[in-house]
Amino acid sequence: MDESRDKKQRILQATLRLITDNGFHGTPVSMIANEAGVGAGTIYRYFANKEAIINELYDHIQKDLHAATMANIPADVSVRDEFRLKWLNILHYFLDHHYEARFLEQYSASPFISPEVTEEKNRRNAHLKALIARGVATGAIREVDYHTVAVLLWGTVYQLHQLQTSGMRQVTEDLIDDIFRVVWDGMSKRQD
Amino acid sequence: MDESRDKKQRILQATLRLITDNGFHGTPVSMIANEAGVGAGTIYRYFANKEAIINELYDHIQKDLHAATMANIPADVSVRDEFRLKWLNILHYFLDHHYEARFLEQYSASPFISPEVTEEKNRRNAHLKALIARGVATGAIREVDYHTVAVLLWGTVYQLHQLQTSGMRQVTEDLIDDIFRVVWDGMSKRQD
Amino acid sequence: MDESRDKKQRILQATLRLITDNGFHGTPVSMIANEAGVGAGTIYRYFANKEAIINELYDHIQKDLHAATMANIPADVSVRDEFRLKWLNILHYFLDHHYEARFLEQYSASPFISPEVTEEKNRRNAHLKALIARGVATGAIREVDYHTVAVLLWGTVYQLHQLQTSGMRQVTEDLIDDIFRVVWDGMSKRQD
Amino acid sequence: MDESRDKKQRILQATLRLITDNGFHGTPVSMIANEAGVGAGTIYRYFANKEAIINELYDHIQKDLHAATMANIPADVSVRDEFRLKWLNILHYFLDHHYEARFLEQYSASPFISPEVTEEKNRRNAHLKALIARGVATGAIREVDYHTVAVLLWGTVYQLHQLQTSGMRQVTEDLIDDIFRVVWDGMSKRQD
C-alpha cells in the first residue's frame, strides 16, 4: 500500500514535469510511464485515463498552493501585512515551484479540468474576499472591487513568474518590493 | 499572386480559430484545410509544416497588436495619458480580439515560436521603455523599474481578458477605470 | 473511381477470408490491410471502423445469396420443382462459396449485424412464404407451418455444408437427392 | 480436492456464461475470474491458458449432451420411438440449456477444439448408426444414408434452437411435432 502510494506519486510527478514541457498531447503515456519507472499498463491501475492524471494533478497542486498561501500568517495582523504575506506566499510558491506554476498557468483554463475541481478552487478563494472586506471596513484600502484586487494579485504573480522563466531579468527582492508598493499604494487610501 | 496571398491568409485565419478552440494537437491539418477551403496538400505550398503555421501566425498577431497599441496617440500628450491610452489600446485589443488574445496566451511561451520572432517582439517594446524614462525624468512617476511597469501592464491585461473569458464577471468601464487608477496611483504617487 | 471500387472490394474479400478463419477479434485490421495490399490507414477511408466492414460484407453476401437463390427458375414451374430448384440453388451457393457460407453461419446471429441489415434480409424471404402458400393452396404439400419449412431448408443446407467442410463424407449428388427426397416426401401429402 | 473440483467447476461455468454472451475475445480472463470468485492467477493453476478452458468446456458439454440423449430410453422400444425419443432428448437439451446450446453452435467448428476431443465426440455417435442399421434391417425406414439422418437430425435441432433464440416464433409442441412428422415420414414412407 505504501508502494502503491509511491508509484502513484511517481506517475503524478513524471506527468507534471513532462506535460509542462511538452504539453498534454505532446506527452505520450508511454513517456510518462518511462519517466516514472513503471510499465505503461500500470498507469491505468491508478488512473482511468490520461486526462484523469491531469485532473488529479491539478487538484493536488491547487491544494498545495492553498496550503502555502495560508502558511505563517500571524493571528493579529494588519490588513496590509496579511495581504502582503499572502501575496508573497503565492509569489514564492510560483517562483520556487517552477513546474507547478507553469502547470497552473497552462491548465487552469483548460477543458481538461472538471467543473467539480474548478468549483472547489473557487471556494478556497473565500479568505481573500474576507480580507478585502476587512480592509474596506477598516479604511485600510479604498473601496475597490474584489476583481480589481484579484486581477492585480494574479496578474503580478503570473507575470513575475514568466519574467523569471524567460530569463530576461532576475526577479530580485527589490523588484518584488517595487511591485508590491505600487499595488498597495494604489489600493490604499489616496492622500489628497 | 493576389490569390496566393488570400489563400495564405485564409489558412492563417482558419488555424487561429481552430487551434485556439481545440489546441495544436487537437486540430488536424485536414481540418484547417477544410475550414480554409483549400486542399490539404496545398497547405504545404505555403508552410513548411504544421508548426510553421503557428510561428507565422504568432508574428502576424504580434504585428497587429503593436499597430493597435500605437494607434490614436496624439502628438503632444502627457505621460499619464500616453500610458493610459496605450494600456487601453492593448486591453481593448485583447477584449475585442478574443481568438488573438487566447492564442497569445497559449503560444507566447510555447516552443513553437522561433527565437527570431521572439527577438523582434522585444524590439517592438522600445517605445514603452522610452515612455517610462520620460515619466521618471519629468517626475510624473516614481523611479520605477521598467519591468515593474511591464509586469503590471501585461498582468492586468491578461487577467482582465481571462476574467471576461471565464464569464465570472463582466469587464465594465468601471472595473477598467478602477484598475487603471490603482496602477497609475501606485506608480505616480509620492511617498510621504 | 474504378481504382477505389477495386480497393474496397479487395478489403472486403480479404476480410471475408481472414475473419472466417480467425474470427473477428482474431483478425487485426493490419492483417486485413496486408492481405488486401493496402495501407492500414487506407481501410478507414472506406469504412468507418472495423465493425462496418463486417456489416457491409454481410449485406453484400446476403444480396449475392439471394440473387443465386432466384436464378434459373423457369416461369411455369411446379411447387415441387420451384422448391427443389431454390433449395439446390442455396445449397450449391453454400457448397461452392465456402468462405461466404462459413461467414453467414458465424455472423448471421452476431451482434455485429445492424438491425437494418437484418430487417432487409427478412424482407427477402417473402418469396418462400408465397411458395409455401401456393403449395398448400394447390394441395402439393400438407398444411405445414412456414417455420417448419424454414427449419428444414436451412437446417439441411447448413448441415450439408458443415459435412463437406468437416471432410467426414463427400457431399455427392446421391446424398443431396436422398435428403431432398426425405424433406419433400415428408412435406407432401400423405398417401394413407 | 473437493474445493479444487468446485473451483474448477466455477471457472468452467463462468466461462460458459460469459463467453457465450460476449465471445472468446470479448471476455477477459479477469472477468471470468471475477464471475467465478477466484483470483485471476488462480485460473492458471487449473488451465494452461485461456483456450484450454474452451476445449475442456466443450468436452464437458458434449458429455453432458450425450448423457441427456441416452436418458429415459425404454429397453424394448421401436425404431421410430427410439429415434423420436433421442431426437426429443437432444432438442430439449438445446432448448433448455441455452448457454450450452449457443456454446456448441459457436465453438463446434472452432480451431480451439483439439482433434482428440473431436474424435471422442464422433465415437459417441455410434448408437445412432446402430439405430439406423436396425431401422433399415427391420424395414422401418427406407435405405437412407447415415449422413442423411444426421443432417436432418442436427439441422432441425440447431434451427429450432435458433428460432427460439431469435424470438421470431415460439417453439411449441405443435411445431416440434410438425417437424418430426416431416422427417420421420420422409425417412420411412415407401415410394409408390
Next chain:
DNA sequence: AATGAATGAGCCTTCATTCAT
C-alpha cells in the same frame, strides 16, 4: 495453494506528410 499487482505486446484508430494526377 492462492492472489492480484505489474507488465508489455498488440490492438484499433488518427493524422502529418507525400506524390501521382
Next chain:
DNA sequence: CATGAATGAAGGCTCATTCAT
C-alpha cells in the same frame, strides 16, 4: 499550381500471463 487519396508511424488503452508475497 492544386489536389486529396494513400500511407505508416505513433498514440491511448486492454488484457493474457507471470511472479513476489
